[in-house]
Amino acid sequence: MHILVTGATGLIGRQLVKSLLLQQYQVSFCTRSKNKLNSIANCNGIYWDPNALHIDNSLQNVDVVVHLAGSTIMQAWNHKNRKRILDSRVNGLRTLLKNQKEFAPQLQQIVVASAIGAYPDDANCVFEEDYPSYANNFLGEVTQELEQNALAFRSLNVPVSILRFGLVLSKNGGAYLPISKSVQFGVGSCFGDGQQWQSWIHITDVIGIIGFVIEHRKNGVFNTVAPNPVRQITLLQTIARILKKPLWLPNIPSFVFKTVLGERAVLLLASQQVSARKIQKEGFSFQFPNLEQAIVDLEQ
Numbered sequence: 001m002h003i004l005v006t007g008a009t010g011l012i013g014r015q016l017v018k019s020l021l022l023q024q025y026q027v028s029f030c031t032r033s034k035n036k037l038n039s040i041a042n043c044n045g046i047y048w049d050p051n052a053l054h055i056d057n058s059l060q061n062v063d064v065v066v067h068l069a070g071s072t073i074m075q076a077w078n079h080k081n082r083k084r085i086l087d088s089r090v091n092g093l094r095t096l097l098k099n100q101k102e103f104a105p106q107l108q109q110i111v112v113a114s115a116i117g118a119y120p121d122d123a124n125c126v127f128e129e130d131y132p133s134y135a136n137n138f139l140g141e142v143t144q145e146l147e148q149n150a151l152a153f154r155s156l157n158v159p160v161s162i163l164r165f166g167l168v169l170s171k172n173g174g175a176y177l178p179i180s181k182s183v184q185f186g187v188g189s190c191f192g193d194g195q196q197w198q199s200w201i202h203i204t205d206v207i208g209i210i211g212f213v214i215e216h217r218k219n220g221v222f223n224t225v226a227p228n229p230v231r232q233i234t235l236l237q238t239i240a241r242i243l244k245k246p247l248w249l250p251n252i253p254s255f256v257f258k259t260v261l262g263e264r265a266v267l268l269l270a271s272q273q274v275s276a277r278k279i280q281k282e283g284f285s286f287q288f289p290n291l292e293q294a295i296v297d298l299e300q
């Protein structure tokens with residue numbers, strides 16, 4: 001089977017490609033950088049410019065697409081960057097859709113990375129995939145637009161899997177390293193009251209779920225989070241315990257983040273307790289269902 005990955009040079013993409021190659025899939029990837037075209041061994045790089053809806057090769061022999069590409073949300077949310085964050089996700093899909101229509105009627109599935117930012121900030125709700133609305137903020141807007149564009153493939157009879165990723169824990173990048181380092185150097189502290197729910201997932205299980213939905217052709221929306229979310233204070237306390245470091249600093253009050261980050265404070269303060277029940281019912285078995293095991297693995 002031939003799988004095309006966008007965003008393959010990123011945190012999740014790099015690990016995904018390794019895993020797919022190990023499973024003997026044929027893998028190609030799209031990148032905007034010509035100098036990255038040969039950067040992944042045993043993998044065919046394809047240049048694309050999603051903003052121009054351009055891709056160098058056709059998807060003619062591709063069976064499955066995994067769309068991970070997107071400009072980071074960890075940048076200022078000014079007008080220019082908001083457009084970049086949204087366009088980088090949606091224009092990639094439009095490029096693929098245009099190409100698929102023209103050249104690849106055989107495409108069997110598209111798997112699209114969305115995020116639990118689709119859900120509102122609500123400490124009292126456990127969010128399932130059928131939650132009826134999107135968050136009323138920029139992340140809600142981006143995920144809604146992204147998911148609607150992904151569903152356009154259905155009208156061409158291409159099944160769509162939308163994976164709403166939680167906070168991906170990896171020792172190679174992303175949000176985990178700065179949190180872990182701050183605890184390690186004795187400056188770790190909670191954001192706000194620390195009671196917000198964090199729906200985390202170990203990167204191994206992210207890769208596992210992507211592989212699972214491809215192998216078993218599971219379509220629809222799936223929360224991609226571990227089955228045991230924790231409150232933020234528990235996340236910090238668990239890291240501190242495993243690193244054998246004290247956690248002594250007081251919490252940083254919410255108003256500090258709201259003043260400094262504005263709307264972006266939602267990234268640190270929002271409470272989202274997200275359910276993994278649907279993917280488990282489909283038969284996926286987590287390698288790291290509990291935070292303690294996940295952190296021990298990451299700190300090895």
Ligand SMILES: NC(=O)c1ccc[n+]([C@@H]2O[C@H](COP(=O)([O-])OP(=O)(O)OC[C@H]3O[C@@H](n4cnc5c(N)ncnc54)[C@H](OP(=O)(O)O)[C@@H]3O)[C@@H](O)[C@H]2O)c1
Binds near residue numbers: 010033072114116169
């Ligand atoms: N990591 C997390 O905790 C997390 C949580 C929720 C959702 N997600 C979503 O999962 C996906 C993958 O995450 P990641 O952490 O692996 O991301 P990442 O490390 O930031 O990599 C994203 C990739 O997207 C491509 N990209 C960057 N800017 C772009 C732009 N302006 N236009 C088109 N492509 C662009 C880059 O590929 P090239 O430079 O090769 O083109 C890059 O390798 C993203 O869509 C992200 O929003 C991640």
